[in-house]
Amino acid sequence: MESTIGRLVHREQDMIYNALPRTLQPGYNFGPHCHKNVEVCMMTEGECDIVVDGETITVRTGEMMVIFSHMIHSFHMRSRRPARFLQMHFQPDSFSGVEADVVRDVKFLSYITDEHSAYLLLPFSDRLRDCVERICMEMNSKTEEHCKPLAKIYIYEMVFLLSREISQGYRRIFVIENPLAIKAIQYINDHMEEKIMLSDVAAACHVTARHLSSVFKDITNITVNDYINIAKVDNAMRWLTGTDLTMAEIASKLGFSSTQYFSTVFKRYTRVTPGEYKDMSEKDI
Amino acid sequence: MESTIGRLVHREQDMIYNALPRTLQPGYNFGPHCHKNVEVCMMTEGECDIVVDGETITVRTGEMMVIFSHMIHSFHMRSRRPARFLQMHFQPDSFSGVEADVVRDVKFLSYITDEHSAYLLLPFSDRLRDCVERICMEMNSKTEEHCKPLAKIYIYEMVFLLSREISQGYRRIFVIENPLAIKAIQYINDHMEEKIMLSDVAAACHVTARHLSSVFKDITNITVNDYINIAKVDNAMRWLTGTDLTMAEIASKLGFSSTQYFSTVFKRYTRVTPGEYKDMSEKDI
Numbered sequence: 001m002e003s004t005i006g007r008l009v010h011r012e013q014d015m016i017y018n019a020l021p022r023t024l025q026p027g028y029n030f031g032p033h034c035h036k037n038v039e040v041c042m043m044t045e046g047e048c049d050i051v052v053d054g055e056t057i058t059v060r061t062g063e064m065m066v067i068f069s070h071m072i073h074s075f076h077m078r079s080r081r082p083a084r085f086l087q088m089h090f091q092p093d094s095f096s097g098v099e100a101d102v103v104r105d106v107k108f109l110s111y112i113t114d115e116h117s118a119y120l121l122l123p124f125s126d127r128l129r130d131c132v133e134r135i136c137m138e139m140n141s142k143t144e145e146h147c148k149p150l151a152k153i154y155i156y157e158m159v160f161l162l163s164r165e166i167s168q169g170y171r172r173i174f175v176i177e178n179p180l181a182i183k184a185i186q187y188i189n190d191h192m193e194e195k196i197m198l199s200d201v202a203a204a205c206h207v208t209a210r211h212l213s214s215v216f217k218d219i220t221n222i223t224v225n226d227y228i229n230i231a232k233v234d235n236a237m238r239w240l241t242g243t244d245l246t247m248a249e250i251a252s253k254l255g256f257s258s259t260q261y262f263s264t265v266f267k268r269y270t271r272v273t274p275g276e277y278k279d280m281s282e283k284d285i
Numbered sequence: 286m287e288s289t290i291g292r293l294v295h296r297e298q299d300m301i302y303n304a305l306p307r308t309l310q311p312g313y314n315f316g317p318h319c320h321k322n323v324e325v326c327m328m329t330e331g332e333c334d335i336v337v338d339g340e341t342i343t344v345r346t347g348e349m350m351v352i353f354s355h356m357i358h359s360f361h362m363r364s365r366r367p368a369r370f371l372q373m374h375f376q377p378d379s380f381s382g383v384e385a386d387v388v389r390d391v392k393f394l395s396y397i398t399d400e401h402s403a404y405l406l407l408p409f410s411d412r413l414r415d416c417v418e419r420i421c422m423e424m425n426s427k428t429e430e431h432c433k434p435l436a437k438i439y440i441y442e443m444v445f446l447l448s449r450e451i452s453q454g455y456r457r458i459f460v461i462e463n464p465l466a467i468k469a470i471q472y473i474n475d476h477m478e479e480k481i482m483l484s485d486v487a488a489a490c491h492v493t494a495r496h497l498s499s500v501f502k503d504i505t506n507i508t509v510n511d512y513i514n515i516a517k518v519d520n521a522m523r524w525l526t527g528t529d530l531t532m533a534e535i536a537s538k539l540g541f542s543s544t545q546y547f548s549t550v551f552k553r554y555t556r557v558t559p560g561e562y563k564d565m566s567e568k569d570i
Contacts, residue, residue: 098288146445160431
């Protein structure tokens with residue numbers, strides 16, 4: 001039987017995708033995009049608008065936004081001064097095997113594991129900030145020993161601290177409840193490595209393409225085709241920075257007819273080419 | 286398969302026996318005694334002598350002492366001003382199933398799991414102090430949620446931070462290497478709930494009582510009979526505070542011929558009666 005500490009050392013190697021302090025300049029816009037990873041934004045200075053599934057939320061200093069899996073979101077800097085925040089992306093899979101009674105007890109887990117969760121907004125305590133700062137520090141240390149296990153330990157700490165704070169104070173939680181939109185998103189995510197047509201998604205959902213289009217747009221504020229592209233671009237972003245796959249390999253894996261077309265779609269949603277994105281990520285601009 | 290977070294919530298319920306800030310007044314003496322739990326003393330103010338297996342170590346402000354399982358130790362306040370420290374006892378069993386490659390990587394684990402380890406003395410960083418303070422806070426909170434899982438998380442954090450600090454800086458580690466003394470201690474610990482005679486221990490070690498006595502005293506600085514009594518008193522202390530067993534039940538479980546005799550032996554090693562000890566522990570004097 002594997003020990004807890006053994007799991008912390010060896011398993012879930014990629015539990016945390018990234019964690020770092022970021023500064024956004026006035027006028028900056030990014031997205032819409034979506035990903036499987038849960039995203040945490042802890043605003044330490046200034047403010048930023050985050051649009052999640054069509055709703056605009058202003059995240060202010062001292063507030064923390066958690067964006068759950070596969071939610072379409074974008075960032076918009078309307079403020080005249082820069083915003084500084086701690087940003088982190090972590091794998092929800094690490095929590096998917098959790099026992100039902102634990103999920104019931106540990107509030108934040110019930111949000112992570114519920115596919116209806118869209119986002120969570122709450123003020124953060126000094127202690128929670130300290131925890132997320134330690135995650136960032138360990139994730140970016142180049143010289144110290146045991147960074148990965150410590151970062152994982154702090155993710156568990158964050159889950160418990162967040163659960164405690166959620167049940168104590170004010171919060172806003174938004175949940176997608178339309179079963180057709182959820183089913184369509186699920187189908188798209190499950191067929192990422194194929195060419196997906198609107199008609200395929202509609203057939204899988206047992207409705208007409210016209211009905212699906214109309215409901216999907218109402219709920220998410222974007223079209224099904226946009227969602228398909230955004231989801232593919234999201235995968236591409238991960239592969240560009242996290243693997244050695246070439247641009248041609250990624251385009252082919254995601255069912256694009258050519259590298260050129262993949263590059264065009266990528267730029268439409270991110271404003272940069274795949275190559276520029278890879279360079280930016282390496283420098284963390 | 287159980288999840289990591291499930292283990293943190295449910296398992297190893299008694300991983301931490303206690304963790305609290307303590308103040309010792311000038312002239313205070315305690316022990317000798319020993320226990321299975323690993324003891325951590327983090328000196329935040331003043332200094333204190335700790336005698337471990339016959340060796341006197343002065344632990345100064347900013348230093349941390351870890352006393353491993355079954356090591357006989359006592360506290361002596363020679364200084365004229367009070368000493369403040371964070372004290373913790375945790376179960377080494379929580380780490381006994383750890384995979385060999387993890388033990389190799391995580392230095393502090395190799396000390397916990399090696400029965401030859403006696404003590405470890407090292408200066409502590411602010412970060413390690415912060416970690417131990419969080420353990421104390423969670424262990425003594427009466428109102429917050431998720432205290433026990435958080436305290437366990439911080440023990441894992443401490444193991445990794447300590448491992449990192451051990452491999453970076455100065456430290457002193459003392460190890461018992463005499464196989465006869467180790468075997469005798471093991472036999473005594475395994476037969477705690479029986480009446481143990483020197484001759485039984487010698488027979489189990491395949492040596493004469495005279496030879497065992499002489500080697501044991503050389504190595505540990507106390508006699509075999511003292512060790513047997515100290516180990517029993519240590520068990521009694523745990524049962525007095527951690528269970529509802531009566532004094533008569535404890536005396537009988539430990540193989541004492543009468544409650545009166547048990548009480549006399551207890552007082553010889555601790556300077557208080559079992560009843561007084563129970564009261565003291567409840568008030569944490």
